[in-house]
Amino acid sequence: MPLTRWEKKFNKLIGKTRFKVERTFRGIKRWFNGGLARYRGMEKMHTQNLMKAMYYNLYRSPAIIASNCKN
Numbered sequence: 001m002p003l004t005r006w007e008k009k010f011n012k013l014i015g016k017t018r019f020k021v022e023r024t025f026r027g028i029k030r031w032f033n034g035g036l037a038r039y040r041g042m043e044k045m046h047t048q049n050l051m052k053a054m055y056y057n058l059y060r061s062p063a064i065i066a067s068n069c070k071n
Contacts, residue, residue: 024056027056027059027060028052028053028055028056031055031056031059032052032055032056034052
């Protein structure tokens with residue numbers, strides 16, 4: 001079913017922000033097996049997700065710092 005004109009306009013408006021968020025989740029899934037649950041229970045899974053977010057930030061930080069230091 002094709003998108004309506006309003007849906008196309010809405011997608012255009014949120015696309016740039018959504019891309020940034022989805023790119024982060026894709027990186028976590030690709031580099032740190034983000035789609036797998038290793039523990040049972042909400043607290044343990046929450047901790048696992050926080051750790052993967054920290055891993056992602058540490059993994060990306062050298063490139064982010066280097067891009068900000070260019071003259």
